[in-house]
Amino acid sequence: MQLDSGAVAEGRITRVTDFGAFIQFENGETGLVHISQIAHSFVRNIHDHVHEGDTIEVKVLGRDERGRLDLSIKELLEEPEEIPRPRAIGRQSPQFEAKLRSFMRDAKERGPGSIGATKKGSTGGKRKK
Template identity: 85%
Template sequence: MQLDPGAVVEGRVTRVTDFGAFVQFENGETGLVHISQIAHSFVRNIHDHVREGENVEVKVLGRDERGRLDLSIKELLEEPEEIPRPRAIGRQSPQFEAKLRSFMRDAKERGGGGGGGGKKGPATSKRKK
């Protein structure tokens, strides 16, 4: 079995993670189909597309610097005429922006500003030596 870049081969999904699916081939070698290589559309939940134990056809994209196989299912799927693009967010209403500023100011005062610049509460202002 040739696992050279461009080869199309069938393998069995041995493990599914949040970032991709591991596929094992007849020769015992395993490769990864990264979540971005599952489908042309955005994949929110990989479990909606592949399942452990399922046989899948994949295209070998190549090997990474460690020699691990990079695989794709998406490369074998017909590309849709138009890929849905995320809708651009336009300028928000002044009321929304005022509420957001108020929320952010309140969060900083409670110590949940997340990144400095805000007031420090009494628990963080004194250091023990």
């Protein structure tokens, strides 16, 4: 079995991590499907898509500078008309928003460079000898 760029091959998932899935082929070679190459949509949890022990078909994207196989599952999937975007994060709590507004207002009143600045001529609490 020749695993050149563009080849489609079947392999078994030997390990699933937060960043991708490792695939082993019949010839003993192992490659990585990065989490970004799992699906066309945003993958929040890779375990929702692949499982250790599954046999899957992947496309060989190429090899990195160390000769490791870069693989893709999504290259074999039909691309949806519109790629779903990740759900927006909700607003912060009203208390947090009020504290942030208060902080920004106070910082603006103090003027630029006032945070952490010392008075001119100050030695920052150290005495000159």
